[in-house]
Amino acid sequence: QQQVKQSPQSLIVQKGGISIINCAYENTAFDYFPWYQQFPGKGPALLIAIRPDVSEKKEGRFTISFNKSAKQFSLHIMDSQPGDSATYFCAASARAGNNRKLIWGLGTSLAVNP
Amino acid sequence: NAGVTQTPKFRILKIGQSMTLQCTQDMNHNYMYWYRQDPGMGLKLIYYSVGAGITDKGEVPNGYNVSRSTTEDFPLRLELAAPSQTSVYFCASSNLVGNEKLFFGSGTQLSVL
Numbered sequence: 001q002q003q004v005k006q007s008p009q010s011l012i013v014q015k016g017g018i019s020i021i022n023c024a025y026e027n028t029a030f031d032y033f034p035w036y037q038q039f040p041g042k043g044p045a046l047l048i049a050i051r052p053d054v055s056e057k058k059e060g061r062f063t064i065s066f067n068k069s070a071k072q073f074s075l076h077i078m079d080s081q082p083g084d085s086a087t088y089f090c091a092a093s094a095r096a097g098n099n100r101k102l103i104w105g106l107g108t109s110l111a112v113n114p
Numbered sequence: 115n116a117g118v119t120q121t122p123k124f125r126i127l128k129i130g131q132s133m134t135l136q137c138t139q140d141m142n143h144n145y146m147y148w149y150r151q152d153p154g155m156g157l158k159l160i161y162y163s164v165g166a167g168i169t170d171k172g173e174v175p176n177g178y179n180v181s182r183s184t185t186e187d188f189p190l191r192l193e194l195a196a197p198s199q200t201s202v203y204f205c206a207s208s209n210l211v212g213n214e215k216l217f218f219g220s221g222t223q224l225s226v227l
Contacts, residue, residue: 009154032214043118043204043218044157089156093214099145099164100214106156 003027004092006105013112019077021108023090026071030092032100035064035075038087038107047088048075080112116140120205120219127195127226135190135222137205145208146188147216148172148180150201157204163188195226 005024013019023033032051036044050057050064050073057064063076077084090105121136139146148160159172163182177199179191188207192199202223206216 034215036216041220043206043220044216045218046215049215099162102159102216104156106154 003103004090004105006090006108008108009106010109011111013077013080013110015080015082015112015114017080017112019075019080019084019110019112021075021088021090021110022072023074023092023105024070024072025092025103027092027094027103028071029094030103031095032093033064033066033073034091034093035062036089036091038089040086044089077110080110082112082114085110085112118205118207118217118219120203120222122222123220124223125225127192127224129195129197129226131195132191132193133195133224135192135203135205135224137188137190137219138186139188139205139207139217140186141207141209141217142185143207143209143217144185145210146182147206147208148178148188148190149204149206150174151204151221152201160190160203192224197226200224200226 034049035047037047038044048059048062052068061078066073087107087109089107093100093102118139144165147162149157158174161180163169202221204221205219
């Protein structure tokens with residue numbers, strides 16, 4: 001059972017355009033929502049993250065929008081560049097005993113055409 | 115800064131062989147994780163450790179074993195390799211409670227033929 005649903009599976013955007021990746025979750029216990037960026041041949045790296053007490057977080061060209069009532073969050077990449085071409089994973093985290101459980105989306109492959 | 119180092123980067127195994135994937139981190143992180151990544155399937159947690167001497171199963175532990183004798187090292191052992199274990203394996207570490215920010219290694223691409 002996929003607890004974090006990510007869409008689209010792949011995305012092609014022209015240079016300078018806006019890339020939008022969406023994620024939806026079901027478990028209201030999730031309280032931390034990170035986005036990871038992965039380049040070919042590399043491990044994922046944390047890009048940006050948000051907690052549900054805010055509706056938006058911006059870091060440079062990357063913005064997370066969070067809708068708690070709809071249980072959805074999205075990543076917006078403004079002025080997309082060819083160097084942004086990568087796979088993006090959303091995730092959701094909740095406390096589990098003395099640890100935390102991290103549930104991953106299936107990933108979105110982004111290609112930015114020059 | 116080395117961060118999380120995984121070896122080897124590539125490996126081909128025959129069915130039934132065994133091997134150990136090495137992972138070491140130099141950030142003094144207590145929490146370490148092993149994931150496997152299959153195309154279109156995201157990341158699946160195999161095993162994790164909250165500190166030296168403490169390990170626990172993740173979502174897909176069957177066919178694997180781990181140990182954590184030091185804070186720095188978290189090797190993953192494959193016994194009796196099977197084609198279903200063909201995957202890319204990532205080791206990760208974290209210094210916060212659980213996995214708030216994961217630092218990943220570059221991965222080991224394993225093929226079992």
